[in-house]
Amino acid sequence: MEPLRRRALIDATISAIGERGSLDVTMSEIAGRAGVSSALAHHYFGAKDELLQATMRHLLAELNADARQALSAARSPRERVSAVIAINFSDKQFRPETIAAWLAFYVEAQKSQSLRRLLRIYARRLHSNLMSGLAALVTRAEAERAAEAIAALIDGLYIRRALKDGTPNAASAIAIVEDYVAGLLGGPRNRESD
Amino acid sequence: MEPLRRRALIDATISAIGERGSLDVTMSEIAGRAGVSSALAHHYFGAKDELLQATMRHLLAELNADARQALSAARSPRERVSAVIAINFSDKQFRPETIAAWLAFYVEAQKSQSLRRLLRIYARRLHSNLMSGLAALVTRAEAERAAEAIAALIDGLYIRRALKDGTPNAASAIAIVEDYVAGLLGGPRNRESD
């Protein structure tokens, strides 16, 4: 029973956050969506904070699983880069409720040590996934900077999606990021900064 | 007295949000920072919601004023683009407390109709400011997409700054965006999508 309930509560948390658009959803609201009492949610997760952490860990694990699978199918460095980009805008990830949850966690992370740690893990993984492709295509310094830019671009497109403002669909979001990569690889300009 | 108090309360709101990292700061906390009682804050602003709106309007007005000034000094389309970018990462704008406030407002906007409207104004202004330079440099379609990308990039870099994760300083943030623009203008690749 326990695993079932935990899963149901985590799913309910995501959908509640997605609908509200922020983390201040009540335990009763979440529990209600999962079809149980709020007391039971506390029984399985203890404090609300732990439920939120578990939810974020779940999101992170799913993203990671998707990324691993996509990367294993990539045949070249260039494909690896595209795979990483595609994952973040896949139907599963680029959904309003998931995005709203991510965004809400970003904000909450400024208060919560543990959430901040989780987000850092995500950032590191994204960076290293990108580097695994970029490193073979351009110089190390260029790759580092490109990884930064792509990561920022993805975050930014997520925000805009959350606000339903501009680039609402995944296809054009991917196009924008791929465009950047094409520009990077297509014309190797000289760069002396850093 | 009223204008003084209103201004002090708005400043206090920004710094409180900046420190907490989210919008759930109490009226007492804000009022305390401004050196008055919470009752007085309600007296001047009514509901808490209105104080938050006023704060966001203030942020928006400041950003707009900076943008107008910078644009008026620009001598060419290319300079206009750089000016818009520079503004968003100026010492005044790219400060942790200001960024935290923006981010918090982004999240809150999903709940609040009025905040969403204000953010849309910001997005439109940024877009049109960027277009005022880009339109003269590349095709209309390219300019539109570039404006999207730059806007997303800026938002993304703001988030990363808020999390103190990667690209912590303004200079490298500007470099990343300028890099993108250089790539766009430097090598005009063919593009048939849309």
Added chain:
DNA sequence: TTTTATTGATTGACCCGTCAATTAAAAATA
């Protein structure tokens, strides 16, 4: 004297987390 500024105290709502009590399931025993 009228208006404005200001606050302490209070109210009412909301919500987290706990606990005692109840029901259901599982294990052990006869």
Added chain:
DNA sequence: TATTTTTAATTGACGGGTCAATCAATAAAA
């Protein structure tokens, strides 16, 4: 198998705390 015993699942009710918003009362200006 039938029974008792133990363990797990589940909830309603509630205490304690927080906070937005109000209000009556006081001080200061105009």
